[in-house]
Amino acid sequence: MVSKKIVIVGSFGVGKTSLIRRFVEDQFSEDYKVTIGVHIMKKQLNLNDNDVNLIIWDTEGTDDIEEVRPAYLLGTHGFIYVADISRPKTFSKVDEHLNFLQNKYQKTPILKVGNKSDLIPKGMMAEKKDEFDFLDILVSAKEGNNVQRMFERITKMMLT
Amino acid sequence: MTPHLDINPQNSQIIVLDENFQVISSNDIIFNLKEGSSIEQFHPFFTQVDLYFESEEKKLNCVEIHDKLLDISFSKNASNRTIQLVDNSVFYSRLQEIAQKRNESYIFNEVLELKNDMLEEAASFKNKFISNFSHEMKSPLTLISAFSSMLVKSDLPLEQNKLVEAIYEQSENLKKILEDIIELSFLKRNQIELNPETINFIEYLENFKFKYTTKASNLGFSFSLKIGSQVPEYIEIDKRRLDQILTNLIENAIYFNNGENIVLTVKENQRRASKASLRFKISGEGVIPETVASNNLPELSSDIQIKGLGFSIAKELLDVYNGSLYIEKDESGNSVQVANLRVKVPLNVDIPKAAPTESPTKPTFSEKAKIIIAEDNGITQYTAIKVLVNEKNFNTIVFSDPRDLLNAVENKDYDLILMSSSLSQVDAIELLNMIKEFANDHNKKIPVIALTTESDKKRISEFKKSGFKQVVQKPYTDDELLESVYSNLKIKKFI
Structure with missing residues (x-):
C-alpha cells in the first residue's frame, strides 16, 4: 500500500490538530491545546478503490512559515495550509507563505483550507465564499463539514 | 526553540537497526522494542525513516510519540543504523504551558480587536443609516407638515379640520422625533459645537x-x-x-x-x-x-x-x-x-439689548414676485409650489436641470431663487458660483435661499459663506418657508 506524508501548517489556533482529530478519530474538543513540535497520526483512505496510507504531521502553529523546522518537512508529499476564517491575521500572509513553500518544495501540492466555517451564519455562506475565494475549501472541524473531502482532495492531488 | 538536552542513561534509548530497519538491539529505556521487529511498524513517525539516514537532517526535536516528547537523532555506519531517542517530556511540557498561555492571550486580543472593529463598523453603519434615513424622511415630511398647516388655516368643515389638525400635530411629532434622532447621532459622534x-x-x-x-x-x-x-x-x-x-x-x-x-x-x-x-x-x-x-x-x-x-x-x-x-x-x-x-458665572455682565423682533408681514403684492424653484425632488418641488401659489403673491418656475436654470438666469429677470442643496448631482454651492458668473446683472443680486436636508452645522455655515441669503432646513412648515421668502424679498418693489 502506498504511503503519503501530509504536513499541516498554519498559524496557531487555526484548528490544525482539530481537523486531524476529526478526520482520524471523528472527535472534536472545544478546548484549545497548543501543539508544540510535531505530532504524527495515520489513517488509511480508500480513493477510487485504492488504499492510501496517510501519514499526517501536525506541526506547531506559527505566524512565520519559515520557522517550521525543515527536518519536519523532509519527504512531504502534500501540504495542507490552514487558516481560521474568523481571524484575518491567520490568512494575512497566505501569499507569502505559499510562495515560500512552492519555491522550497516544488511540485509538492498545497491545499489551502479555511477552517471554522461553522462560525459563518448559514445564510451568509454564499456571500462569504467570494471573500474567501483564495482558499480551496472551507471546512469545519467542529461540525465535520468537508473534512473528509479535504483529505480526499489533497490525496488526489498527491497521487496525480 | 533550542531544547536543553537532558541526556543521561535514564532518559536516553539507543536503538540499533539493520539495513531493513529491523531492531537489532535496544536498551528499552523509553519504549519496549522487540528484537527483529520493524521500526517502521512501531509508529507512523518511522514510516520514512530511511530518509533521515540519508539526509543532512539528522535530528528532529520535540516529536510526540506515544505521549512522550522526544528528541530523535539518526546515525549510520557501514554495517548498521542507530537511532537515539531522548525523552525531554518534562522540558517540552513546560514549554507547552508557556506557549499555551501566550497563544491564548494572542487569540483573546485578536478576537477583542475584531469585536471592537465590528462594533465600530456597526456604529458607522448606524450613523450612515440614520443620516440616509433622515434625509429620505425630510422631503415627504415637509410636504405633510406644510400642507396640513395650510389646510388647518383654510375653511374646512369642523370634522375635517379636526382630522387635518391631527395630521398636522402628528407630523410635528414626527418632525421632533426625526430631529432628536439626528441630534443624538451628532452627539454620539461628538460633533457638537457649543456657543456660550x-x-x-x-x-x-x-x-x-x-x-x-x-x-x-x-x-x-x-x-x-x-x-x-x-x-x-x-x-x-x-x-x-x-x-x-x-x-x-x-x-x-x-x-x-x-x-x-x-x-x-x-x-x-x-x-x-x-x-x-x-x-x-x-x-x-x-x-x-x-x-x-x-x-x-x-x-x-x-x-x-x-x-x-x-x-x-x-x-x-x-x-x-x-x-x-x-x-x-x-x-x-x-x-x-x-x-x-x-x-x-460671569463676574461682569454686559448684555446687549435685543432688538425688537418684527413679525413677518404677508402683504398683497400689486405685482407678483418671480421665484425660481431649483429642485429635482418632485415632492419638494410640489410642496414649495403649492405653498407659494397659495399666497397669490408669487409666480413660480421650476428647474430641475442646472443648464436650464443657468439659461434662465442669463436671459430673464427674477426676484428670488429657492435652491435645493444639489440639482442633478451638481452641488448647490457650485451652482451658486455659476449663477454669479453667468446670470445677468439683475439676477446676480437677487437673494438665493437654500432648501436643504443637511443638519451638519459646518455644511450650513458653508452655504452661508458661499452667498446663500438663508438656509431653510427640511422639514419646514409653510409659515417657515413663507417667512423666509418674504423677509428676503424687497417687499416695497411689489406693493
Whole structure:
C-alpha cells in the first residue's frame, strides 16, 4: 500500500490538530491545546478503490512559515495550509507563505483550507465564499463539514 | 526553540537497526522494542525513516510519540543504523504551558480587536443609516407638515379640520422625533459645537415656566418652578443646549405624569470663583421606566423607548458639560429626574439689548414676485409650489436641470431663487458660483435661499459663506418657508 506524508501548517489556533482529530478519530474538543513540535497520526483512505496510507504531521502553529523546522518537512508529499476564517491575521500572509513553500518544495501540492466555517451564519455562506475565494475549501472541524473531502482532495492531488 | 538536552542513561534509548530497519538491539529505556521487529511498524513517525539516514537532517526535536516528547537523532555506519531517542517530556511540557498561555492571550486580543472593529463598523453603519434615513424622511415630511398647516388655516368643515389638525400635530411629532434622532447621532459622534452666551438665568427660567404653565394647563395639570436663593442671576451657557436639556426632561416628565403637578426645582450645589454647579430636579407623579434611564441609544421599537430619546439627548449634552443625569425615587415612589450642570458665572455682565423682533408681514403684492424653484425632488418641488401659489403673491418656475436654470438666469429677470442643496448631482454651492458668473446683472443680486436636508452645522455655515441669503432646513412648515421668502424679498418693489 502506498504511503503519503501530509504536513499541516498554519498559524496557531487555526484548528490544525482539530481537523486531524476529526478526520482520524471523528472527535472534536472545544478546548484549545497548543501543539508544540510535531505530532504524527495515520489513517488509511480508500480513493477510487485504492488504499492510501496517510501519514499526517501536525506541526506547531506559527505566524512565520519559515520557522517550521525543515527536518519536519523532509519527504512531504502534500501540504495542507490552514487558516481560521474568523481571524484575518491567520490568512494575512497566505501569499507569502505559499510562495515560500512552492519555491522550497516544488511540485509538492498545497491545499489551502479555511477552517471554522461553522462560525459563518448559514445564510451568509454564499456571500462569504467570494471573500474567501483564495482558499480551496472551507471546512469545519467542529461540525465535520468537508473534512473528509479535504483529505480526499489533497490525496488526489498527491497521487496525480 | 533550542531544547536543553537532558541526556543521561535514564532518559536516553539507543536503538540499533539493520539495513531493513529491523531492531537489532535496544536498551528499552523509553519504549519496549522487540528484537527483529520493524521500526517502521512501531509508529507512523518511522514510516520514512530511511530518509533521515540519508539526509543532512539528522535530528528532529520535540516529536510526540506515544505521549512522550522526544528528541530523535539518526546515525549510520557501514554495517548498521542507530537511532537515539531522548525523552525531554518534562522540558517540552513546560514549554507547552508557556506557549499555551501566550497563544491564548494572542487569540483573546485578536478576537477583542475584531469585536471592537465590528462594533465600530456597526456604529458607522448606524450613523450612515440614520443620516440616509433622515434625509429620505425630510422631503415627504415637509410636504405633510406644510400642507396640513395650510389646510388647518383654510375653511374646512369642523370634522375635517379636526382630522387635518391631527395630521398636522402628528407630523410635528414626527418632525421632533426625526430631529432628536439626528441630534443624538451628532452627539454620539461628538460633533457638537457649543456657543456660550451670557443669559439672565432667572428671566430664562421664568420664560420657561410661562411656556410650560401654558402647555400644562392645556393638558389638564399644572407646572411650577422653584428657584433656590443662591441660584446666580446670570450664567454663561449655550442657551439652545440648555433649552434642549430642560425641554427633554420636562417632556419626559409630562409623558409619564399621572398626577396634577410637575415641579422644576433649580438650586445651586456650590460655587467656586466663577464656576457654579447647578441642580435641576424635575418631579411629578409618575414612574419613568428603567429602560428609558438606562438606554444610551434607545431602540425605535416602542413608544416608550422613543420617548427615551429625549432623556438620552439630555444625558449626552450633560456629559458635554461634565454634568450628570439620573433618576431617583421620591418618598411616594415617583420618579425624579436629577440633572447636575456646571456653568460659568460671569463676574461682569454686559448684555446687549435685543432688538425688537418684527413679525413677518404677508402683504398683497400689486405685482407678483418671480421665484425660481431649483429642485429635482418632485415632492419638494410640489410642496414649495403649492405653498407659494397659495399666497397669490408669487409666480413660480421650476428647474430641475442646472443648464436650464443657468439659461434662465442669463436671459430673464427674477426676484428670488429657492435652491435645493444639489440639482442633478451638481452641488448647490457650485451652482451658486455659476449663477454669479453667468446670470445677468439683475439676477446676480437677487437673494438665493437654500432648501436643504443637511443638519451638519459646518455644511450650513458653508452655504452661508458661499452667498446663500438663508438656509431653510427640511422639514419646514409653510409659515417657515413663507417667512423666509418674504423677509428676503424687497417687499416695497411689489406693493
